[in-house]
């Protein structure tokens with residue numbers, strides 16, 4: 001032992017605190033999912049208590065996204081000035097408070113304000129959790145953390161579907177069931193809040209604030225050997241002497257603007273292919289086709305979670321672009337199929353009047369559609385956005401692209417059902433199918449393959465005017481002038 005630190009610990013063995021760090025931070029992803037998936041199987045119960053109709057339901061659902069936009073906008077400031085740990089504690093606290101107040105079934109404006117606050121917490125957590133993990137977890141597990149976050153979101157969506165269905169069936173009275181549904185969120189939020197106290201602060205943030213001794217103390221808790229600690233300190237110091245986080249003015253630099261556009265469009269399409277219509281309203285939509293019960297309630301969240309697992313492996317094996325194509329084509333075909341099924345169903349919701357074929361096509365389409373999203377656009381949009389920005393503009397780039405994601409998510413949540421009411425149930429599926437086509441064209445023309453290239457090589461390509469879709473080519477990076485200094489990978 002040296003300074004209380006074991007020398008020569010087995011590679012790949014981590015201290016308990018590392019698991020605590022990953023679990024508490026993963027709870028941030030879980031809460032994202034719990035809030036995102038909450039609506040699907042609680043909408044009917046909320047409607048029974050609050051009687052807000054289709055438009056009211058959409059507004060209540062979508063206000064989460066408005067909170068998410070504001071949270072994402074301010075999260076960079078929180079992370080920088082409060083520190084990563086306090087920002088996580090803050091997110092845990094507001095998740096706990098807002099869901100606990102909702103459980104009291106307050107008047108609708110207060111309930112909506114609580115959902116806004118929950119969205120705010122999700123916005124902060126979706127920025128700070130990956131940042132904290134990237135900065136604090138040992139390097140060898142940093143890569144898998146990005147996918148872990150998405151996996152936790154889908155587990156959260158699944159978990160809340162199970163608990164909400166169970167609660168609604170066990171307690172038919174909304175004044176009993178609704179508080180329990182909200183308290184499920186409170187339970188996990190409180191775990192994140194309390195667990196947050198034992199988290200160490202991010203060593204990178206401590207170094208940024210000139211508190212090297214404290215940073216070393218934290219690294220002693222997380223790393224095994226003095227050698228690892230010294231290497232980490234050197235890496236952080238090198239990164240701190242490299243280009244620093246630029247302000248918003250960086251968007252006016254040509255090279256940054258180009259890559260920002262890729263991130264913005266990627267996040268826009270991630271939402272405009274219609275995922276949150278399915279996540280939020282699939283039980284309602286299945287209901288329009290005369291399907292009720294467990295199948296309608298559980299199909300989407302279950303498939304969504306299960307097919308995020310293969311994505312973890314495929315994203316490195318096949319690469320990002322191939323997955324984006326496969327996903328978009330699957331979603332295109334199934335959106336058209338679902339639209340055609342709804343056309344044959346027409347406006348009737350009487351189950352006895354609806355053909356078995358139409359129902360089966362709809363169900364199969366939903367399964368394949370969710371498969372298409374979960375295995376590709378779900379994780380890949382976030383991964384690519386964390387990879388394409390040069391270090392000095394990564395915070396600005398990720399803040400803007402996250403806000404774009406929430407903006408379009410909100411648009412879909414706020415309009416999907418009323419669009420179906422106004423233009424016929426089939427219409428919206430064709431709209432989303434059209435966006436799948438645009439998404440495919442966009443991927444082909446502008447998205448770089450970021451698999452297997454270091455962030456520094458890509459940055460070098462970007463600043464040397466390489467075309468957007470070739471940014472990930474190693475051959476371009478290897479030719480030509482001086483290479484940028486390596487930087488920390490977020």
Ligand code: BGC
Pocket residue numbers: 036150153154157270275276279304377378379405409
């Ligand atoms: C999206 C969310 C969506 C979730 C579904 C995420 O990648 O950003 O809007 O609800 O995937 O799993």
